[in-house]
Amino acid sequence: MHLPPIMRKLSCNFRETKKSIIHKINPEKYNYVLKSKTDKCKISKAKNLKLPIPEGADTFRTVHIGKRDDAQYSKVITTFYKNNQIMKRYINDCGEVTSRVYTQKRVLLDASVKAFFRTVKTFGSGVKNNLELQKIEHIELSRFPHSGKIKFKLHKDENVYDGSQIRVKIKEHENLPYRKPVKKAIELNMEFDKDGIPHILNQSVKGGIKLPENDKFLPLRFIFDLSKQRLAFTKYFIKKYHLENLGIKIDDALNLPNKTVGEFCPEDILIRYDKDYGDILALTAHEVRHAYQFAQIGRLGKGCGKYYRNAERQLGAITNTEEAQEAYRFFVASEKYPHEADIERKSQLYTGNYLEIDARKAESEAMIEYSEGARVLASQIGRYI
């Protein structure tokens, strides 16, 4: 079971900042004109829009855009919000409606690197040829301490996914406006292997970028879709612990109760994740470690059920004394593990249970390992991915 750490504070002004920048860049060039814009309205007023209202939306706004040289042109953008965060946008461009879904994704933070919000735009009805496209844009604003001057950096990332392969583009533009040439870029072609783990097929870099060497997590960093990345990380850890033949299922589309963000259930042989939780590395390292712990209990000849017996059959009995001692600690802790209803964030029964202590250790080891490559990349592309 995994409860989230207290959310680290991220800048919440990203979108507002982005919007104001865009408006400052010579809008005439696009020949578009803002005809009307409503305030954020209560969702109860959205009934007349004739648009499907996304679940959970509490407000919406409508913007009407025209063109200076074309009186017939009309574009209506309807945006739905939940807790002031953008959720979904419908774009009616002269009668052709497309939609975009927006999700907030937390990125790993490092004290030495700026915090970013990632805006993931998943293109809905605009998808062609069965390709799936994710685009992420980040804007970095930094102020020179002496002159007070502000410097902009724009990062544009893209994943094109066709079911088995992912094409990745990461580009960094310096100093807006956008049309300034790309300063640095990484392009990769990746493929998922039979175990669902991505591998880089080929790569090209621009602007003197050096990708981190011996970085086990490198391909995993470049999957932008939250759900795909969570699955790939899970499968990575499953393979790391040699659990790939134990039939572990993953369900990551859930709304888990009681602030739980993930859990492993040996009876169902199932890892469950809350669909919205974005701290993927810690979450997956933690839950798969639990799957490993229960497999080790099975290899001791303990535990009751298919998962334990299967682990014993597939992986054999533990022969190493130290490993057996640790597995026994897992077993004792599993007997004392508090019932779900009794688990609270600060409960000593939960946080002090050896299964949890050990899973948190696996979590922090993974994060240390991950941060090495992330720092190498951050020093070159200014982002901690």
Ligand SMILES: [Zn+2]
């Ligand atoms: Zn746990």
